[in-house]
Amino acid sequence: MIYKTFHFKTLLYLLPAVFIFLTFNVIPGLTSLVLSFFDFTGFETNLFRNFVGIDNFIKIYEDKYFWIALKNTFLFVFGAVFIQTGIALILSIFIFFGNFKFSVLVRSIIFFPCVLAPVSVGLVWKKILEQDGVLNSILGLDYSWLSSVSLVMWLIIMVNTWQWIGYNLVIYYAGLQSMNIELLEASDIDGANWSQKIFTIVIPLLWPTTILNMILNLIGGFRAFDIVYVLTRGGPAHYSEVLASYLYYYSFSAGGPNKMGVGASVAFVIFACILTIAVARIIVSKKLRKES
Amino acid sequence: MEANKTNNYGASFKRSPIFYIVTRIVVLFFIIIIIFPLLYTLSLSVRSPETVYSARYFLIPYEFSFANYIDAFVNAEQKLKVSFPRMFLNSAVVTSLSVTLIISMSIFAAFAFSHLRFPLKESLYNVMIASVAMPAQVLLIPLFYILIYLGIINTYQAVILAYAGFLIPIGILILRMFYEQIPYELTEAGTVDGASDFQLLMKVLLPLAKPAIATCVILLFLDTWNEFIYAMIFMQDPTIHTVPVGLAKIGTSRYQVNIGTYSASVMITIIPVMIIFAVFQRWFIAGMTMGALKH
The missing domain is CATH 1.10.3720.10 (MetI-like)
Structure with missing residues (x-):
């Protein structure tokens, strides 16, 4: 029978999962925040010996590459949230209403890169974008794409979009399949043309799916590391560094400064960004609920 | 089969030749964009080492060979341990x-x-x-x-x-x-x-x-x-x-x-x-x- 109050046996169901969750997720997460106020290189036995206050934060504040990494992270997130979601929206509407004979196959092809490792995807594109790569042969150019300070971040965004667009596409497709079609049929009788239908009916009806896709891409955008690591390693000269790769560079990279405390303070910044977004999201959704 | 089913969500999508053509072009463009990098990498991998830098239309090798795969296995074992x-x-x-x-x-x-x-x-x-x-x-x-x-x-x-x-x-x-x-x-x-x-x-x-x-x-x-x-x-x-x-x-x-x-x-x-x-x-x-x- 189901106990209506807390019963000791409940712990048996709960404990293994909660123990692992606390030990390998919550505790390291909180420790990471604390460690950002200490200076350590990774060779000490006691990490908490050398308290330095906010020195680590001052260090990253004064480092211009931190600001580049922060700017790049926001640029990457912007690309994922707006460009990638936008393209997926248009593509899903075209495939859904285009009456394709092989629409399942089309979706499967566009979805396929999502199941690949970002490392494999990054390496596929790396050879294409290199100076003697096929992109230059097609365009008849001799341009070193990945060494361009102004273009490199956009190329990383493009490769990321290439990999994940199918994910947003299938989510949109699920939204389209569950859409209320009576409005569309009614608009037919009123003589609406296809572009009016898309802009005045389909896109507004898909709004909840758009929000979902944007949130997924926002969370994914802050995670980006693998693609940056294999495509550029943050180069040229740290100009394509994102927060995660900047953290890696400061704490673990073989040729890096090996300052783990600074790495922890970068983790603090990532943590703060995600928390701000999460709180903002809760406030906005509460407001929307009140209004409706 | 879903593949043969066409939807009926409004006749205006079907009536419009512009919509028909635009969707075909855009979707074909994206399929090529998705497939090309993978096909290109596959193409490079099955070229014989002598012809690796050239192929018909970027993709079809002049000479097929699995030598690269053998090399890949040997290379991993020797360099990566x-x-x-x-x-x-x-x-x-x-x-x-x-x-x-x-x-x-x-x-x-x-x-x-x-x-x-x-x-x-x-x-x-x-x-x-x-x-x-x-x-x-x-x-x-x-x-x-x-x-x-x-x-x-x-x-x-x-x-x-x-x-x-x-x-x-x-x-x-x-x-x-x-x-x-x-x-x-x-x-x-x-x-x-x-x-x-x-x-x-x-x-x-x-x-x-x-x-x-x-x-x-x-x-x-x-x-x-x-x-x-x-x-x-x-x-x-x-x-x-x-x-x-x-x-x-x-x-x-x-x-x-x-x-x-x-x-x-x-x-x-x-x-x-x-x-x-x-x-x-x-x-x-x-x-x-x-x-x-x-x-």
Whole structure:
């Protein structure tokens, strides 16, 4: 029978999962925040010996590459949230209403890169974008794409979009399949043309799916590391560094400064960004609920 | 078959030749964009080493050869000290054990969340939801030290436990949602018949939860098989490198391998996934779509 109050046996169901969750997720997460106020290189036995206050934060504040990494992270997130979601929206509407004979196959092809490792995807594109790569042969150019300070971040965004667009596409497709079609049929009788239908009916009806896709891409955008690591390693000269790769560079990279405390303070910044977004999201959704 | 079914959502989409042409052009463009990089890498990998820099229309090799694949296997073994089969074995061990561990614990914990009462239930659940949005890199440095203190750094257990801690909320979220969708009458009937909570979980909920468990398996499989940064930092011993870590080392090594060997190495990691995807594509797409709705 189901106990209506807390019963000791409940712990048996709960404990293994909660123990692992606390030990390998919550505790390291909180420790990471604390460690950002200490200076350590990774060779000490006691990490908490050398308290330095906010020195680590001052260090990253004064480092211009931190600001580049922060700017790049926001640029990457912007690309994922707006460009990638936008393209997926248009593509899903075209495939859904285009009456394709092989629409399942089309979706499967566009979805396929999502199941690949970002490392494999990054390496596929790396050879294409290199100076003697096929992109230059097609365009008849001799341009070193990945060494361009102004273009490199956009190329990383493009490769990321290439990999994940199918994910947003299938989510949109699920939204389209569950859409209320009576409005569309009614608009037919009123003589609406296809572009009016898309802009005045389909896109507004898909709004909840758009929000979902944007949130997924926002969370994914802050995670980006693998693609940056294999495509550029943050180069040229740290100009394509994102927060995660900047953290890696400061704490673990073989040729890096090996300052783990600074790495922890970068983790603090990532943590703060995600928390701000999460709180903002809760406030906005509460407001929307009140209004409706 | 869905492939032959055409929808009827409004005649104006069908009537308009502009819409018809625009959709064909745009969709064809995207299919080419998606396929070309993969096809190009495949093409490079099957060219003979002498003709690797030239092909008809960028794609069709003048001379087919599997020499690059043999080179790729030899190169991995000599330079990395870990062969491709060993990398696949490492990935298979890590993935299967992590997924089994996470799911077997989530099945019970999600039940406690959905059907039992305990203090701080919703607070704990909110912490789990919040942790799903946290990037893995936030935990990197402290986890590294916890694994050192536990004496399991550079072993499979290090990565398996790190994955378990990081991904367990996903399993619990999906299964809890599913358990709660199961009609109340079903569980009520069980309790009236005098079933214990354990029997209720095993005999009533679990058999119904198979699709949810399948969703979890797919999501967790992809997350753990493709994971890179934990596997790279917590298992630095070359003999236990997973596939992405080994491949990244080959691809970004300062001692450049030639482009044919490079492409063959990349294809060795892509082809098995491609085959699995071709067989289970419906499940993959449905699983990832369902997984997305948890947010």
